[in-house]
Amino acid sequence: MRRKSKNRKSKKTMRWLAMGIMTLAALSFSNGLYIQAKAEVAQWLLQDAWVRTLAGEAQAKPWSWADIWPVASLHYRKQPTSTELFSEELFSDDHDLLVLNEASGQGLAFGPGRLASNIQPGEPGWLIIGGHRDTHFGFLERVTQGDTIALQSTDSRWHLYEVDHIQVVDSTNEMLPAPDEISEPGLILVTCYPFDVVSNGSLRYVVMAKKVQPHDNGRVITL
Amino acid sequence: MNWVNKISTRFWENSLLVFGLWLIVAAQSMAVPQEINPALDSVRPHDATMGELFYKTKQGYTAGTFLHGEVDIVVTGLLVKAHVRQVFENLTADWQEATYVFPLPDNAAVHAMRVKTGDRIIEGEIQEKAAARKTYNQAKSQGKRAALVEQQRPNMFTTDVSHIAPGDKVEVEIEYLQQLALKDGIVQVRFPTTITPRYTPQITLQKQSETGTTELSGEEATNTLLDETYRQPPMVANGWQSAGLESLGVAGPPVVLPADVARDSHRMQVKMSIAPGFMVDGIHSLTHSLHGNFVDSSDVHGVSGGHYEVNLGMNDTLMNRDLVVEWSPARQSEPQLALYTEQVRGNTYGLVFMTPPTAENVSTLARELIFVIDTSGSMGGRPMAHAIQVLHKALSGLSTQDRFNVIRFSSDASAFAPNPLPATAANVQAAHAYADNLSANGGTEMSGALTLALDRGSDSQTFLRQIVFITDGSVSNEQALFSQIEQSLGQASLFTVGIGTAPNSYFMRKAAEFGRGTFTQIDHESQIESLISQMLAKLGAPLLRDIQVVWPAGIKADVYPGRLPDLYAGDPLVFTFRVPGEVNNVDLTVQGTRADNGRGQAAWQKPLQFSVDQNGVKKGLDKLWARSRIAYLKDEHVRGVAKDVASKEILSTALTYGLVSDVTSLVAVDHTPVRETNDNDLTKTQVASLLPDGMANNMLRYPKTNNGSFLQLLMGALGLLFGYCLFWRKHA
Structure with a gap:
């Protein structure tokens, strides 16, 4: 009899404990989902703002109270190699992202952002774009040397950049290059590294690309 | 019953398994320094650069030295006596030399330095800069503890301390004197704590890399805009310097964040x-929150009327922005004149503060206003x-008649x-839009902007x-820019508005002085409205010009500044x-000559007669006089006096009055060696400076690019699974 009541008591505690854990876990899970959803929805809302930008509106905001606006459209498609020409990856690795005017923590939740510079796509100097590894810039993991990244500027023109250098840096010790370090147009995409670890770290994955003229040397560039 | 038990046991096992997994994942995600995925090496041709700096010193330089500051500032009237103690603690396992x-x-007269370790106190002495460095290096090589305080720029100094034992603390105390002023009805004390990265023009850098030195002949210096032969801090990127000194073989960290x-x-x-x-309306600060109280005693200052004791509260304050403390005279008690005199070693020294007569400062001329705005990288963030x-x-x-x-x-x-x-509504509207589109980026090539602003001659x-x-x-x-202002100003006047939490006040104050204008510093957003209207009101002609101090025949007095600047309404004459x-x-x-309410000009004069203070209280007026003289001599060089003449004069003044200057330093050597002479290895460390508060760090830093959503999703999912197992354990 005593044993039974003890059992019941421990069972009750266990249930409360379980419910507590589940509540916390649900909160954590939904917050994670919220971040992912926000990243997706924001890009969708930004599309409309981008259309207005291309039509001539300056600093077109995706929603009325926003303090961010799109400054470029970034396009990346994994170039198919012959072996994976018909693989599924070909269709899933196609990225259209709108780049925001700033790369603050808040803004980055909505899209990759341009870092403290007013360099436009196609202009001389480093155009530096930072993005979250777990949302928009996760695809950088699969970008390789020689890949093409296309950027559309607010004047509707497209600019092609070819990846020529990929490196990992420790952000506590290394600085970003100054935008005016180079005299040709360059592009730097930055995200967290490593890709497959869930926590924060000081390492950054840096993809560097130089502007190229649209060419047709065997590769098909479709925009 | 049996099968129920079996299932329950299995459930326990499963739950434990899940819990264990959860722990593993959690633990893995906490481990911060991750291994680089070796599979990536194939796509990274230059991965050798990764983390190179980090492993240069064993501990990583930012954590190598612990820095604590103690600042005691005593203000009596308009005179400041300050003690600054820098405590360096060696956190490494090696003997250390800290820089x-x-x-x-920028007007501090640094006159004393001492080194304290445990009970030992070693007093520093003033020496010619090169000699002081030699003394320091010699002591260092003999295993002796030594400290050296050098001036790199009028408002930028360095402390070097040799032989700090592992885990040991060394304290360097610096004393300086300073004079304040009552400007626009406010007395302000400013204590800077960190340095915004400075920019060196490309042309200078080019020259430097060609000759391998920063030393140039006089003519070259003017031509290439290079002025000083200071220790140049290393570059962060393209002309931007951190506060580090890599040129001296010190692994210099860039400006860092408090974390x-x-x-x-x-x-x-x-x-x-x-x-x-005088009676005040309280003591205020726009940069920090002040604590303190009024003490009715004359112990500290030797003057009656009591004093305010002020501190920044219980907690220590981060050294990432200027500390600005202000007070204003209460109504009716605004002093028009303050005089300090002192007799030192057979000479009589004096310091005079005057508030010139106030008058309606109306100009009949329409104005042509040229706004020059700095959009360089260091302005990024709140400053911009x-x-x-x-x-x-x-x-x-702007009024409609202006251009x-x-x-x-x-x-x-x-x-x-x-x-x-012309300042028509449409033009001004367009300019507002232009302003909104400005963003901070790139170097600070100021000379070009000055040329653009100064050389567009129009009908003055x-x-x-x-x-x-x-x-x-x-x-x-700075010096080259002052020369440029001096030479091409013409009839124009130049006003400076300082922005940021750690501005280069020296440049701002001096540029306005050479530009015959005034300097306004914005420390807080809330000041913009009032201070800018105040400045615009001043933008008429100066109230008082051609100011001179006339002495009776037979008295050979040395007055500094040698050229008294023009005064605008609210400016003090010092x-x-x-x-x-x-x-x-x-x-x-x-x-002087006074602007007379739009009716032209009138001669103005004010006789001053007073008896000299003979109470023997040491105010340090001799040192303040010498500091003013040194500042004037430096200005004379900008105005075209040969550099070696100015330097010689500065050297003799600095040595006589015991002041740190660009040609003299303070050095202290403990003559009892702290180490064996043959055991002399030292790790040089550069103590980092904090990034000024509010300044965007993305000029220097990579962005934070992890949302943490993966972690949250994973932890959430595992937690749910675990809770689910626990919940249904007995119901199975």
Whole structure:
């Protein structure tokens, strides 16, 4: 009899404990989902703002109270190699992202952002774009040397950049290059590294690309 | 029953398994320094650069030294006596030599330094700069503890301390004197704590890399805009310097964030004791929250009327922005004149503060206002936003008869309009829009902007030409820029507006002085409205010009500054003098030309007669006089006096009065060696400086690019699974 009541008591505690854990876990899970959803929805809302930008509106905001606006459209498609020409990856690795005017923590939740510079796509100097590894810039993991990244500027023109250098840096010790370090147009995409670890770290994955003229040397560039 | 038990046991096992997994994942995600995925090596041709700097020193330099500051500031009237203690603690397992670059107020007369370790106190002495460095290096090589305080720029100094034992603390105490002023009805003490990265023009760097030195001949120096032969801090990127000194073989960290230094490092304790000398409306600060009380005693200052004891509260304060403390005279008690005199070693020294007569400062001439706005990388973040706000405010203050233009500069300079435009509503509206589109980026090539602003000659007969320069002054070629202002100013006048939490006040104050204008510093957003209207009101002609101090025949007095600047409404007239012999009475006349309420000009004069203080209280007026003399001699060099002449004069003045200057340093050597002579290995460390508060760090830093959503999703999912198992355990 005593044993039974003890059992019941421990069972009750266990249930409360379980419910507590589940509540916390649900909160954590939904917050994670919220971040992912926000990243997706924001890009969708930004599309409309981008259309207005291309039509001539300056600093077109995706929603009325926003303090961010799109400054470029970034396009990346994994170039198919012959072996994976018909693989599924070909269709899933196609990225259209709108780049925001700033790369603050808040803004980055909505899209990759341009870092403290007013360099436009196609202009001389480093155009530096930072993005979250777990949302928009996760695809950088699969970008390789020689890949093409296309950027559309607010004047509707497209600019092609070819990846020529990929490196990992420790952000506590290394600085970003100054935008005016180079005299040709360059592009730097930055995200967290490593890709497959869930926590924060000081390492950054840096993809560097130089502007190229649209060419047709065997590769098909479709925009 | 049996099968129920079996299932329940299995459930326990499963739950434990899940829990274990959860722990593993959690633990893995907490481990911060991750291994690099070796599979990636194939796509990274230059992965050798990764983490190179980090492993250069064993501990990583930012955590190598713990820095704590203690600042005691005693203000008596308008005179400041300050003690700054820098405590360096070696956190490494090696003997250390620490180098620390730090700012002080730009008119500080640094006159004493001592080193304290445990009970030992070693007093520093003044020596010629090269000799002092030799003394220091020699002591270092003999295993002796030594400290060296050098001036790198008028408001930038370095401390070197040798042989700090592992885990040991060494304290370097620096003393300085300073004079304040009552300007626009406010007395302000400013104590800087960190240095905004400075920019060196490309042309200078080019020269440097060609010759391998920063030493150039006089003519070259003017041509290439290079002026000084200071220790140049290393570059962060393209001309931007950190406060580090890599050129000396010191692994210099860039400007860092508070999170990058050792825990609780780079904090200071501040105590101030203020006896204003007149009734005040309280003591305020726009940068920090003040605590304290009024003490009715004359112990600290030797003056009656009591004093305020002020501190920054219980917790130590981060050294990442200027500390600004202000007080204003209460109504009816605004002093018009303050005089300090002292007899030292057979000479009589004096310091005079005057508030010139106030008058309606109406100019009949229409104005041509050229706004020059700094959009370089160091302005990134809050400073840029404030600068744009200042520009908006100034644009709104234009009247329709005025003409204006806006020039922005960073690595290059460009203008809003090719020529100044009439301030019509449409033009001003367009300028507002232009201002909104400015963003911070690139270097600080200030010379080009000055050329653009100064060389656009227009008819100064009908327009009063005024240049308003909005910047943080983060340049390292100050002297060359002063020369440029001096040479090409013409009839114009130049006003500076300082932005940022750690501005280069020296540049701002001096540029305005050479530009015959005034300097306004914005420390807080809330000041923009009032200070800019105040400045715009001043933008008429100066109230008082051609100011001179006239002495009775037979008295050979040395007055500094040697050229008294023009005064605008609210500006104080400040000068120091030395009269040979111990005179008892001083009898002088200040005279000038006064703008007379739009009716032209009138001669103005004010006789001053007073008896000399003979109570023997040491105020340090001799040192303040010498400091003013040194500042004047440096200015004379800018104005074209040969550098070696000015340097010789500065050297003799600095040595006689025991002051740190660009040619003299303070050095202290403990003659008892702390180590065996043959055991001399030292790890050089550069103590980091904190990034000024509010400054965007993305000029220097990579962005934070992890949302943490993966972690949350994973932890959430596992938690749910675990909870689910636990919940249904008995129901199975």
